[in-house]
Amino acid sequence: MAKQKAKPVILITNDDGITAPGIRNLVEAVKDLGKVVVVAPDKPQSGMGHAITIGQPLRMHKVELFGETEAWQTTGTPVDCVKLAVDKVLHRKPDLCLSGINHGANHSINVIYSGTMSAAMEASIESIPSIGFSLLDYSVEADFTASRFYIKKIVSAILNKKLDKHLLLNVNIPAVSQDLIKGIKICKQAYAKYKEEFDERNDPHGKKYYWLTGEFINFDKAKDTDVWALKNNYISVVPVQFDLTNYTLKKVLEKKNLFK
Numbered sequence: 001m002a003k004q005k006a007k008p009v010i011l012i013t014n015d016d017g018i019t020a021p022g023i024r025n026l027v028e029a030v031k032d033l034g035k036v037v038v039v040a041p042d043k044p045q046s047g048m049g050h051a052i053t054i055g056q057p058l059r060m061h062k063v064e065l066f067g068e069t070e071a072w073q074t075t076g077t078p079v080d081c082v083k084l085a086v087d088k089v090l091h092r093k094p095d096l097c098l099s100g101i102n103h104g105a106n107h108s109i110n111v112i113y114s115g116t117m118s119a120a121m122e123a124s125i126e127s128i129p130s131i132g133f134s135l136l137d138y139s140v141e142a143d144f145t146a147s148r149f150y151i152k153k154i155v156s157a158i159l160n161k162k163l164d165k166h167l168l169l170n171v172n173i174p175a176v177s178q179d180l181i182k183g184i185k186i187c188k189q190a191y192a193k194y195k196e197e198f199d200e201r202n203d204p205h206g207k208k209y210y211w212l213t214g215e216f217i218n219f220d221k222a223k224d225t226d227v228w229a230l231k232n233n234y235i236s237v238v239p240v241q242f243d244l245t246n247y248t249l250k251k252v253l254e255k256k257n258l259f260k
Helices: 021-030 078-089 117-127 145-159 226-231 247-256
Strands: 011-015 035-039 060-065 070-074 097-102 130-135 168-173 182-184 191-203 209-218 236-241
Touching: 011 021, 011 078, 011 145, 021 078, 021 097, 021 145, 035 078, 035 236, 060 078, 060 226, 070 078, 078 117, 117 130, 117 168, 117 191, 145 168, 168 226
Parallel strands: 011 035, 011 097, 035 070, 097 130, 130 168, 182 236
Antiparallel strands: 060 070, 168 236, 191 209
């Protein structure tokens, strides 16, 4: 009798905290596709980027929030969660790491600041194929119906292929009903940024404090970007890498011998 193939181990984390509706919906979407283990922050960690905890202890304990799915909450950052999961919970590298579902966009420049994508990137650095998922809806009452459907579709397709160990995908889902989603587009990251300023305010004691505000501005009018896809009700999938080398500029500098 042929030996039954072991189920893939799927690590799930996020940056909105372990009690966020998004992570609960991510578990629900993929729980039948493998052995799912959750290791996530005990509080929101949005905008943490690739921060890690140094100089203070990390704490982690088991919680029962997802039925029969094993789950742990930590005092650390999203990146800490991936490191702890591999070393202290799984005692091995999972077959796939999923991060999200983030409440709000992680398209374009957001990928730099995102704790969701930094967790996925940490997994990719450790040779674990990974995907970050985001829904363009910040509400705790967001409708994740379409997200669950398409996430299961995407993860199933990935698991059925021989994965590049550094696979890293940034997936954003428009906040529309499932019947309005036109499909999935492979995209590039749009060139966009925030025009930012700090509101200066006074607290009840008359002391000044500052609140970051900003407007998202898209400079990229191309029709193959994540921003365009989402605006037109497509799910955007952007392949991402942690190698930040500008190879075009490298060639220019080498050719010009600027520093010789």
